[in-house]
Amino acid sequence: MEENELIDDDELYEHHRIVADPKQQLLRIDKFLMDRLPNVTRNKLQAAIKDGFVKVNELEVKPNYKVRPEDIITIALPEPPRETEVIPQDIPLNIVYEDKDLLVVNKEAGMVVHPAYQNWEGTLVNALSYHFQNLPEMEGNEGRPGLVHRIDKDTSGLLVIAKTEQAMNGLAKQFYDHSIERTYYALVWGVPEPDHGTVNINLGRSLKDRRITVPYEDETIGKHAITHYKLLEDLRYVGLIQCNLETGRTHQIRAHMKHIGHTLFNDSTYGGDKILKGTPFSKYKSFVENCFKILPRQALHAKSLGFVHPITKEYMQFDSELPADFSEVLEKWRHYVQYT
Template sequence: MPNIPDTQQEENELYEHHAFKVVNGQQPLRIDKYLMNFIENATRNKIQAAAKEGSIFVNDVPVKSNYKVKPNDVITVKFEHPPHENLLIAEDIPIDIVYEDDDLLVVNKSAGMVVHPGHGNYSGTLINGLIYHFENLPNNSSNRPGLVHRIDKDTSGLLVVAKTENAMAHLSNQFAKKTSKREYLALVWGNMIDDEGTIEGNIGRHPKNRLQNTVYLDDEEEKGKPAITHYKVLERLGYVTLVSCKLETGRTHQIRVHMKHIGHTLFNDERYGGERILKGTTFTKYKQFVENCFKILPRQALHAKTLGFEHPTTGKWLSFTSDVPEDIEQCIEKWRNYAKHTS
């Protein structure tokens, strides 16, 4: 029997971990399949186990894993313990610090490291390491110690971390007012037509896949948040292009979403379909070449290369640049050689 709370007191001891409202137009779909698109790193077995325990509710009523979701259903996942991301544990994790003073530090994050705890990633994150190495880091608006901004798990590169309340407020304000400078290096599918350009379009959660974001068009302006990405072609490599992207805003997955929106998905970006061969020939030899590139670079080809901001105490402009990681460098070199021999 599912563990259904039979008193108000027991119900109050349940903690909400996830909540979703099903969009209009959703076709009937088993809730275990539906939730796989909304909860990161959740397997179908885990979702089915949660339903068996009476932890999945639709409109406040516990349901089984074969329940078919309908438009406007409100789905909540509740457990008897607080969300693990709220339980921060200090861990002795090495951190690549490229600059540090009394107010802040700049970190060069490796690909594969999650910035803060979340579903499926409760340990081994940058924050777990930060609170081990530094005491009394200030919380941001989401109660995440030291974090001024973030980059995705499989994106490498530079992050600034605040060590004082003043630094947190000052740096967060710079990011909000778009006075900080951030430049990314990206390898994208396809030969871009223009040498440079600007992509604008509100970014928000994808209505049918919560693990993705999407661009909302002019007639849906009230959806999502404004996002602006400036890009410049650095090198054309046949079926892929190396670009520099400068962020004017900092939305989740911004470069990944904007590039897909203009038809140039990031190379090997699994979440957005870039792990498939999107451009090129049908030759077996070419397919093998691309597969080899995927093995060399088993993540999206995105690196936070440059970071600049005003120091919160001295007012001095600080600028940092990090080397392109070896996996991206090797992948680019393979494409250079391929383009050379096929042109």
């Protein structure tokens, strides 16, 4: 969710790979790239080089680096602004509550929340724009009507959507104050010891792979992030845990649980799609791979949501069932540890 705790979106990056000609003359890298990326300003390029988003032969370079023949240059730049007009699409929504000010939806896994690089259509926002007109937008968050928070594409569960400016402001303030109750269920590798605790460590993008969130011991780097967890069920090789968020950083639960040695089950981004606990003999390996097929995503579900209605001031609490893929894998683990 963000600077102001509202939406900590990863900026989307535009990737380029350029191979210098065999007869390339020595030339400063910013000048070299100016000729090949005509829509990018020199200041933006120089900032990208200084921040490590430009690599030559997989190594970061300084702004005065001179390109040599056959250098391989890779660049990751913030996605240039795209039209903020959202295409309304008739996509069904699982609405669990609605009034004139807000609604709560149960998002299925696989649905992207808002249009972004490589996902301009088929998102929750495209669906919202079809079913509701004139949803408000937060300042600086154009093109994402109604949103005050988000969950990852392959995370299922509850989201609150604002239908009016007043509702948006009231909900945004609660996210900013950390007063929204957000409970997630996750299946993780291993059984956490102690069986409850708090992970309080800054999170930020990895300098090596910008798609990944990593912890930073240095409190001046990254963003403040707090996750409370407790074990709900010990399944020997995996554990069902409950996580409650104070902050809402990108991939917060996924990165925090990996940090304490309990990567989410089948979270391919963080290495959870490999057997991390238990001896990989053939029967066990076959069992786990079958679970991966049933639940082809990280085992994370936004189970409950609680907040004060921004208009009526009534406290509202919503709960959701685990989706079928999560439930089936959980049952399989229960059966496996009981009979082996």
